[in-house]
Amino acid sequence: MAGSKLEVVDSATYARYGASDLATLLANESPVFIKSYGLGSLATSAFRGGAAQHTAILWNGFNIQNPMLGQMDLSLVPVASATDVRIQYGGGTALWGSGAVGGSILLNGGTHYAEGLSLDAGLRVGSFGQAREQLRIGFGDARWSLSVAAFHQAARNDFSYVVNDDSRRQRNAELEQRGVITELRRRVGSHQQVHFAHWYQFTDRNVPAPMHATQSEARQVDESQRITGGWQRNTARADLHVRGAWFDEGLWWYPNGMEVDRSRARTAIGEAELRWRPARGHAIGLGVNSTQAAAISIGYVDRPQQVRNALFGTYGYQHPEERWSMSASVRQERMDARWIPLTATVGAEHVLRPRWRVKASASRVYRVPTFNDLYWVPGGDRQLRPEQGYAAEAGVVGEEHMGRLHLSGEGTVFTRTIDDWIIWTPGPTYWSPMNLMRVWSRGVEARITAKWSSGRAIYSATLRTNHVVSTNQEARTPDDASVDKQLIYVPMYSGQLRLGVECGRTSAFLVGTYTGYRYTSTDNRSYLAPFTLWNAQFSHVLKVGPRGDLLLDLRGDNLLAEDYQVLADRPMPGRAFHVGLTYRFKQHRPAP
Amino acid sequence: MMMRSLFALLVLLFTAGCRKDRPDAPEEAPLEVGTHGVYIVNEGNFQWGNASVSYFDPATGAVNEDLYQPANGEALGDVLQHMVIHDGRAYLVVNNSGKVVVVDPHSFTTTATITGFPSPRAMLPVNPSKAYVSDLSAGRLSVVDLAGNSITGHIPCGQWTEAMVLVGEEAFITDQSRPFLYVVNTGTDELVDSITVPRGGNSIVLDAEGLLWIACGGGSGTAPALLRIDPVARAVQTALTFPNDGNHPWRLTTNGDGTILYFLNEHVHRMAISETALPGMAFIPADGRNFYGLGVDPQDGTVYVADAIDYVQRGVVLRHASDGALLGSFHAGRIPGGFVFR
Numbered sequence: 001m002a003g004s005k006l007e008v009v010d011s012a013t014y015a016r017y018g019a020s021d022l023a024t025l026l027a028n029e030s031p032v033f034i035k036s037y038g039l040g041s042l043a044t045s046a047f048r049g050g051a052a053q054h055t056a057i058l059w060n061g062f063n064i065q066n067p068m069l070g071q072m073d074l075s076l077v078p079v080a081s082a083t084d085v086r087i088q089y090g091g092g093t094a095l096w097g098s099g100a101v102g103g104s105i106l107l108n109g110g111t112h113y114a115e116g117l118s119l120d121a122g123l124r125v126g127s128f129g130q131a132r133e134q135l136r137i138g139f140g141d142a143r144w145s146l147s148v149a150a151f152h153q154a155a156r157n158d159f160s161y162v163v164n165d166d167s168r169r170q171r172n173a174e175l176e177q178r179g180v181i182t183e184l185r186r187r188v189g190s191h192q193q194v195h196f197a198h199w200y201q202f203t204d205r206n207v208p209a210p211m212h213a214t215q216s217e218a219r220q221v222d223e224s225q226r227i228t229g230g231w232q233r234n235t236a237r238a239d240l241h242v243r244g245a246w247f248d249e250g251l252w253w254y255p256n257g258m259e260v261d262r263s264r265a266r267t268a269i270g271e272a273e274l275r276w277r278p279a280r281g282h283a284i285g286l287g288v289n290s291t292q293a294a295a296i297s298i299g300y301v302d303r304p305q306q307v308r309n310a311l312f313g314t315y316g317y318q319h320p321e322e323r324w325s326m327s328a329s330v331r332q333e334r335m336d337a338r339w340i341p342l343t344a345t346v347g348a349e350h351v352l353r354p355r356w357r358v359k360a361s362a363s364r365v366y367r368v369p370t371f372n373d374l375y376w377v378p379g380g381d382r383q384l385r386p387e388q389g390y391a392a393e394a395g396v397v398g399e400e401h402m403g404r405l406h407l408s409g410e411g412t413v414f415t416r417t418i419d420d421w422i423i424w425t426p427g428p429t430y431w432s433p434m435n436l437m438r439v440w441s442r443g444v445e446a447r448i449t450a451k452w453s454s455g456r457a458i459y460s461a462t463l464r465t466n467h468v469v470s471t472n473q474e475a476r477t478p479d480d481a482s483v484d485k486q487l488i489y490v491p492m493y494s495g496q497l498r499l500g501v502e503c504g505r506t507s508a509f510l511v512g513t514y515t516g517y518r519y520t521s522t523d524n525r526s527y528l529a530p531f532t533l534w535n536a537q538f539s540h541v542l543k544v545g546p547r548g549d550l551l552l553d554l555r556g557d558n559l560l561a562e563d564y565q566v567l568a569d570r571p572m573p574g575r576a577f578h579v580g581l582t583y584r585f586k587q588h589r590p591a592p
Numbered sequence: 593m594m595m596r597s598l599f600a601l602l603v604l605l606f607t608a609g610c611r612k613d614r615p616d617a618p619e620e621a622p623l624e625v626g627t628h629g630v631y632i633v634n635e636g637n638f639q640w641g642n643a644s645v646s647y648f649d650p651a652t653g654a655v656n657e658d659l660y661q662p663a664n665g666e667a668l669g670d671v672l673q674h675m676v677i678h679d680g681r682a683y684l685v686v687n688n689s690g691k692v693v694v695v696d697p698h699s700f701t702t703t704a705t706i707t708g709f710p711s712p713r714a715m716l717p718v719n720p721s722k723a724y725v726s727d728l729s730a731g732r733l734s735v736v737d738l739a740g741n742s743i744t745g746h747i748p749c750g751q752w753t754e755a756m757v758l759v760g761e762e763a764f765i766t767d768q769s770r771p772f773l774y775v776v777n778t779g780t781d782e783l784v785d786s787i788t789v790p791r792g793g794n795s796i797v798l799d800a801e802g803l804l805w806i807a808c809g810g811g812s813g814t815a816p817a818l819l820r821i822d823p824v825a826r827a828v829q830t831a832l833t834f835p836n837d838g839n840h841p842w843r844l845t846t847n848g849d850g851t852i853l854y855f856l857n858e859h860v861h862r863m864a865i866s867e868t869a870l871p872g873m874a875f876i877p878a879d880g881r882n883f884y885g886l887g888v889d890p891q892d893g894t895v896y897v898a899d900a901i902d903y904v905q906r907g908v909v910l911r912h913a914s915d916g917a918l919l920g921s922f923h924a925g926r927i928p929g930g931f932v933f934r
Contacts, residue, residue: 164666212641212669213689214707256710425903426927427840436902469611477881477901479908479921488904492613517613520640521926523905527615569641569667 002316002327003347003361005089005395005412014085016537016553019124019132019580022105023074028511028535030087031445031466033491034074036566039128039157039573040175040205043075048089048414049441049470049490050102053367058096059107060197060228062245065099067293068265070370076203076222080134080149081181083110090414091363091391094329094345097310098368109183109197112140112147116587126578129156145185152178159573162563163211170571172216175205196229210569221252239275263297285314295371304375308335324350335368341388356398363391373422379432389418409448416441436476439487443468462498472522482522489567491516505541510534520568531564551582625698630896631932632909634925636670638688643672644925655922657906659700668693674714675932685712685725692725694741704741709734716756718763718778726753726765733765735781749774749783755796757804759823764804766793771814773806775826785826790814794842799865800850803829807844807855816841832870848890856886860897876912887931894919898928
């Protein structure tokens with residue numbers, strides 16, 4: 001996607017969060033605001049002022065957002081589910097379909113060709129009874145790449161917090177999670193590859209009550225099977241991909257420890273894509289996607305099914321001397337018997353001078369209603385329209401070397417409007433969704449990094465600032481005071497300062513994250529106070545034999561014991577510490 | 593040169609942002625709870641802990657948006673379904689927080705908290721020392737000892753018990769999910785009878801002639817209706833059925849002497865208890881407002897109707913004279929759903 005902002009989580013950052021979940025990674029290392037219900041509890045994203053349903057989470061190229069809820073609990077996604085994590089900003093529905101409105105998180109597996117045997121074994125313990133064990137075994141030769149990773153974690157999450165000068169302990173927040181992720185790739189001939197991935201995960205957790213409720217005995221069990229597979233053929237002139245996915249997600253909800261509400265969603269996706277390079281610099285792509293989803297829940301009368309078929313095309317151009325590039329994509333989707341509005345993205349980048357680029361992109365975006373929006377009884381409405389709107393952004397990214405000082409930075413401005421934004425509102429006896437709001441989101445994201453090397457040591461400082469204004473544009477009732485007011489739970493200002501020092505095999509980081517006012521009423525009269533969290537990380541790598549490493553890492557979270565709430569009435573932990581030990585072994589280190 | 597301007601642009605982007613995010617402090621003067629006033633029961637949002645009780649003084653027009661938090665330094669919880677004043681104490685039934693909070697009606701400081709309810713909906717004092725609490729999910733009523741502020745027993749009853757009214761020695765209890773009106777003997781704490789009514793029984797009042805009126809939202813094959821019931825014969829006397837299921841009568845209440853019924857059905861409707869047909873015209877048309885709560889001052893007949901707007905901002909309360917004329921409006925708390933007059 002030329003012209004839009006993309007951030008790749010670098011390998012050092014990835015390693016530091018390898019035993020963590022995606023919510024923690026994004027909260028600490030990106031401008032994405034994470035709406036966390038507490039340690040180990042539900043965490044969803046607000047990307048550029050959007051709702052949780054406006055972030056697409058793609059695993060190996062397939063959207064894994066739950067079709068019933070249209071959102072993903074990011075606390076359930078281990079960072080270890082991928083080896084390559086990217087944050088794609090802006091509207092991407094022309095490429096990835098419904099939901100890629102505010103941005104997309106791209107999780108991709110890695111390859112281990114020619115590595116021989118490899119091993120990662122890690123142990124981590126921390127405050128509040130947190131413990132995690134993980135093991136990954138890999139094998140790769142010229143033709144095969146195989147990796148099997150298993151993990152298990154448990155936590156009591158029984159931190160204490162203060163309400164009204166009264167110290168309380170979080171109750172009913174225990175968690176246990178285990179999973180296995182298998183990846184297999186094989187090269188066939190010199191131009192072909194087949195790949196397969198499987199991700200099984202089981203999470204059993206208790207759901208704590210809000211601060212002012214008397215108690216909770218609620219429990220939630222999530223179990224999922226996710227499979228992706230495909231075949232690709234790459235030649236000098238063309239690439240052909242045929243791939244498919246199968247997702248099966250179950251959720252068991254025990255409101256008071258006894259009776260159980262079950263729901264289960266299954267999704268099957270098939271996709272074929274041809275990319276053709278007719279001349280130097282030009283690339284044309286054409287593809288089809290078919291997605292079928294079905295769900296069972298006590299909230300649905302029958303077993304609703306949804307069939308979505310899409311046709312998409314892309315065109316890319318790269319100037320021979322790489323002075324500029326552009327891309328365009330278009331997607332037409334049909335859901336059941338209805339046409340979804342045509343979506344498209346165009347973008348371009350221009351190299352101003354070496355290592356400096358300006359870029360811009362614009363897109364039309366959409367999101368189809370979720371199963372719950374359409375079919376939930378009571379309340380669901382089959383006549384709901386898809387949300388749709390327009391997004392655009394422009395930015396500059398560059399870097400400069402000044403002796404031992406290296407400066408880099410990126411600045412982006414964006415704007416997005418969404419019509420027919422779906423929200424659930426309570427009625428006399430039940431809630432129901434409606435195409436109620438028109439929302440205008442706009443903002444500025446900036447990052448500047450300075451690195452200075454002195455002898456063996458590299459000092460670094462990164463400052464990020466984010467300004468997001470996301471406002472409702474339409475009055476719903478005569479006395480509605482929400483017009484031109486910020487959406488609830490979208491911080492208007494947030495920022496991050498990261499200071500680091502790396503010296504050979506030792507590194508230390510100090511990260512401060514500021515989250516500004518978040519309103520808890522649409523008239524912006526009620527709010528949660530801003531908070532700043534300081535975290536510190538220290539890691540040291542010991543050589544163990546010629547091919548092995550032992551990584552020791554220490555992390556301290558909320559060092560100043562800030563008393564804060566991300567969401568109203570949900571307590572958050574004070575100071576916490578973790579210590580981790582990871583052994584890594586690689587038989588061969590392939591030349592990069 | 594270009595590089596310098598690019599860095600300047602980056603610096604500009606860092607400092608960009610002209611919108612103030614710090615909210616203004618609410619301009620609120622402490623208000624004395626007087627002898628004649630209106631408590632507004634604000635439900636608050638599910639699981640946000642932000643239920644509140646507003647207070648309006650009709651003599652001065654002064655409003656206090658929340659009595660509870662300033663008096664107790666702590667949020668009340670959510671969802672505040674019901675408030676009742678009994679024997680010099682106010683009882684706040686906080687549904688999702690699973691508790692009944694006992695406060696002094698003047699100072700609003702908490703004197704006790706009664707816990708142990710799965711999902712409490714409403715409270716009915718049946719004698720000076722005993723009350724019943726209905727429940728959304730328990731399938732039984734809780735019996736509360738008002739002296740000890742504790743649950744002393746349960747009465748198996750219905751599924752989602754909701755509104756309650758006392759007629760002599762008997763309590764009549766509506767059910768939102770089952771098509772019955774239950775009769776409980778308050779001396780023996782036993783379910784003694786049930787009267788078949790449409791589903792969705794949400795509110796019940798006693799009229800000037802000693803007869804009961806119940807509003808049913810309908811559902812599952814039963815039509816929405818207002819029913820007049822003889823509590824002695826335990827029989828439906830009049831059934832006024834609404835034409836289609838787009839109707840949803842609720843928040844049934846009466847004027848001070850029980851001769852006029854008021855209820856919500858998108859708009860505010862009213863009818864004399866002698867009527868034999870449903871009212872045709874709205875008494876107060878909603879005009880795009882989201883009417884969510886209704887109360888009638890028993891002293892002067894002023895009609896208070898609450899507009900919950902989008903449920904995520906403070907609501908508006910409109911005051912109408914008994915002839916329908918708009919007297920004024922004021923802001924209450926989040927999701928104003930009920931009124932208590934004293």
